Amino acid sequence: MINRGPVDVIVLASGAPRFDGAVWTELERQTSAGTIRVLDAMLLFRDDAGDYWRLDLEDLPSEERAAVGFIESETRGLFDSEDAETLSEGMVPGSAIVALAIEHVWAVQLVNTIYDAGVEVALNFRVPAPIVDEAFASLEITD
Numbered sequence: 001m002i003n004r005g006p007v008d009v010i011v012l013a014s015g016a017p018r019f020d021g022a023v024w025t026e027l028e029r030q031t032s033a034g035t036i037r038v039l040d041a042m043l044l045f046r047d048d049a050g051d052y053w054r055l056d057l058e059d060l061p062s063e064e065r066a067a068v069g070f071i072e073s074e075t076r077g078l079f080d081s082e083d084a085e086t087l088s089e090g091m092v093p094g095s096a097i098v099a100l101a102i103e104h105v106w107a108v109q110l111v112n113t114i115y116d117a118g119v120e121v122a123l124n125f126r127v128p129a130p131i132v133d134e135a136f137a138s139l140e141i142t143d
Helices: 022-032 062-067 081-088 107-116 129-139
Strands: 007-014 037-046 052-055 095-103
Touching: 022 037, 022 095, 037 081, 052 081, 081 095
Parallel strands: none
Antiparallel strands: 007 095, 037 052, 037 095
16 A cells, blocks of 8 residues: 655746746646645756746745745655755756755545555656647648
8 A cells, every 4th residue: 555646746937037926826736636746846046147946936036935835844855955956957047946845645545545456567667748748749640
């Protein structure tokens, strides 16, 4: 029996960061629905001079910190300075990165049911969404 679902680490990069809250809103919606759990987030910025810095969630102003309140404090800290150093290496001046650790809560019951049935997962891999779209587009009948 497992207690946690699989975790994806997703790194979002932007050459011209525009933070309007839409991503946080959707993450909160998915968390509230019980589909995912955001375990941690890390924000990195590289200024025009080429210097980078990491902004911890706890360092956000109170209003913005409240916007990420759906990330439980006991799971924060999965990303460390070594992760920040590694991710910052590819950043260009004036860019930003948001790294997310997202647990697939929906999978916990499914995996436990599979194990209870005496079956084990022999292979598991992820196909990126753009490739799925391309595959389905190639199935469309053209006249």
